[in-house]
Amino acid sequence: MRKSSDRNLFYDNENASQNTIKDTDVYDLLLKIPAGKVSTYGDLAKALGNPLASRQVGRILGRNPNPIKVPCHRVVMSDGKVGGYFYGSDRKKELLEKEGISFTDESVNNFMEIRIQADELVI
DNA sequence: GCCATGGCTAGTA
DNA sequence: GCCATGGCTAGTA
Numbered sequence: 001m002r003k004s005s006d007r008n009l010f011y012d013n014e015n016a017s018q019n020t021i022k023d024t025d026v027y028d029l030l031l032k033i034p035a036g037k038v039s040t041y042g043d044l045a046k047a048l049g050n051p052l053a054s055r056q057v058g059r060i061l062g063r064n065p066n067p068i069k070v071p072c073h074r075v076v077m078s079d080g081k082v083g084g085y086f087y088g089s090d091r092k093k094e095l096l097e098k099e100g101i102s103f104t105d106e107s108v109n110n111f112m113e114i115r116i117q118a119d120e121l122v123i
Numbered sequence: 124g125c126c127a128t129g130g131c132t133a134g135t136a
Numbered sequence: 137g138c139c140a141t142g143g144c145t146a147g148t149a
Contacts, residue, residue: 020143041128052141058127059144077128084127092127 019050026060029121033074035099038108039116040078046118054078062086074099080111 025048033039041054041061050056061072064086073095077083082103085092093103102109 045128050142052129053143054128055126055141056128056143059125059142060127062127064127072127075127078130082127086127089127 019048021045021048021050021053021056021060023060026057027070030070030072030074032121033071033116035071035074036101037114037116038074038076038096038101038111039121041075041083042078043116043118043121044075047121058084076108080107082106082108 026044029044029047041057042051044057045051045053048057057075061075062084064070064072073085073092075083082089082092082096089106096108097103101114108114
């Protein structure tokens with residue numbers, strides 16, 4: 001649905017905003033992030049053709065189907081902060097640290113180096 | 124309305 | 137910190 005604030009968009013692609021994101025697409029993409037790397041909610045959204053839908057991606061990960069098979073913990077915020085996790089962000093950090101990622105405070109170290117961006121995720 | 128986000132702006136140090 | 141985004145969900149009628 002188009003809103004009055006849409007005039008603020010940089011791009012004006014009629015198709016972009018009617019592309020709803022499917023849970024299964026998100027989970028498929030997650031499998032492309034190897035241990036030791038991270039991606040962001042926005043990158044996933046962008047890779048799925050809906051760059052503004054980062055928040056939906058978060059919600060989809062939130063009602064996590066299968067925390068064991070699906071590496072939700074490898075998705076962080078666009079500024080390198082940990083972001084949310086069903087079992088709490090401390091648990092999320094632990095999992096990432098186990099994969100070789102370190103933090104200062106709530107932020108991933110060497111974010112630029114280990115981040116997988118949207119174009120690397122596109123199928 | 125809510126939300127596991129994002130990005131921009133003001134304004135501090 | 138503020139506000140825009142977009143789709144889902146709870147819960148009313």
